Amino acid sequence: MPAIEVRNLVRAYGPVRAVDGVTFEVGDGEIFALLGPNGAGKTTTAEILEGYRTRDAGSVRVLGCDPADGGPDHRARIGVVLQSAGFEEEFSVRELVRLQAGLYPRAYDPDELIDLVGLAGKRTARVKGLSGGQRRRLDLALGLAGAPELLFLDEPTTGFDPAARHRAWDLVAALRTSGTTILLTTHYLEEAQRLADRVAVMRSGRLLALGTPEQLRAGSGLPTVISFALPAEAADAGLPALSAEPTVVGAEVRVGSHAPVADVWRLTGWAVERGLTLPDLAVSPPALEDVYLALTEDKSDDRAA
Numbered sequence: 001m002p003a004i005e006v007r008n009l010v011r012a013y014g015p016v017r018a019v020d021g022v023t024f025e026v027g028d029g030e031i032f033a034l035l036g037p038n039g040a041g042k043t044t045t046a047e048i049l050e051g052y053r054t055r056d057a058g059s060v061r062v063l064g065c066d067p068a069d070g071g072p073d074h075r076a077r078i079g080v081v082l083q084s085a086g087f088e089e090e091f092s093v094r095e096l097v098r099l100q101a102g103l104y105p106r107a108y109d110p111d112e113l114i115d116l117v118g119l120a121g122k123r124t125a126r127v128k129g130l131s132g133g134q135r136r137r138l139d140l141a142l143g144l145a146g147a148p149e150l151l152f153l154d155e156p157t158t159g160f161d162p163a164a165r166h167r168a169w170d171l172v173a174a175l176r177t178s179g180t181t182i183l184l185t186t187h188y189l190e191e192a193q194r195l196a197d198r199v200a201v202m203r204s205g206r207l208l209a210l211g212t213p214e215q216l217r218a219g220s221g222l223p224t225v226i227s228f229a230l231p232a233e234a235a236d237a238g239l240p241a242l243s244a245e246p247t248v249v250g251a252e253v254r255v256g257s258h259a260p261v262a263d264v265w266r267l268t269g270w271a272v273e274r275g276l277t278l279p280d281l282a283v284s285p286p287a288l289e290d291v292y293l294a295l296t297e298d299k300s301d302d303r304a305a
């Protein structure tokens with residue numbers, strides 16, 4: 001049974017169809033990322049699945065239940081890390097995590113959890129003294145406290161410094177190993193590419209694309225970029241015929257190729273014949289970020305204003 005099943009989900013706010021006929025499934029143990037520009041409908045979708053918002057139409061099953069009817073037993077199986085949870089400012093980190101863990105029948109050890117999210121040095125600090133990134137780590141600890149089967153992570157690493165972000169990614173990877181299903185919303189495409197088994201790209205309440213990052217990249221029709229620096233001694237030599245016209249900016253040459261193996265072969269053969277090195281030679285297949293930008297570019301969502 002999938003952990004999440006969504007069929008033709010619709011939610012409108014007045015004239016705005018924030019979610020406009022969305023259908024997808026999230027498998028048990030899968031990490032599924034919802035991507036899309038501001039106002040695309042990601043949070044609305046996630047909050048309907050969490051049971052915090054109502055829907056206008058469509059069917060939704062979360063761990064086999066309709067979240068609109070989910071009682072305490074259902075909620076105990078779910079963890080939620082929201083974008084901006086309010087905290088009791090006077091509590092210490094440990095007190096809050098203990099309180100939260102105490103609400104669940106099966107919970108992580110609070111001190112282990114605090115270590116896991118990188119707040120060991122702040123165990124006894126009051127919440128009001130935490131930095132923005134440290135508060136987000138506390139959000140993460142609170143969402144995980146009940147050892148949930150299904151975890152909703154809404155932009156979990158916004159405001160994290162790079163080291164904290166990598167630590168959070170390691171934590172999510174460890175949760176995957178333990179079998180936790182995760183629905184992630186994020187604006188960091190690298191985060192989605194690293195963590196997600198499958199991604200869905202939303203815009204204006206609709207799904208534009210759904211698949212593994214590799215499927216989206218392969219299906220995008222975007223070229224592989226071959227780039228290198230042209231040595232000064234080769235400036236007049238003329239480049240070999242390649243499958244696409246190169247663009248030259250200063251000494252850097254870039255070719256968007258749909259036949260990268262043949263083009264690299266021609267290019268390197270040409271360079272070897274002339275005794276040239278090609279400094280900074282790189283062959284870069286499209287990244288998830290390129291696919292995302294191609295899907296969403298020039299179609300900015302005017303409802304987000």
Ligand SMILES: Nc1ncnc2c1ncn2[C@@H]1O[C@H](COP(=O)(O)OP(=O)(O)OP(=O)(O)O)[C@@H](O)[C@H]1O
Pocket residue numbers: 013016017018036037038039040041042043044045303304
């Ligand atoms: N409570 C609300 N009342 C009225 N309109 C709303 C409400 N919540 C969301 N919307 C509108 O619904 C649309 C989708 O919003 P939503 O927050 O789901 O987008 P999002 O993809 O999560 O955006 P972001 O990336 O900025 O968090 C937007 O146009 C937003 O203005």
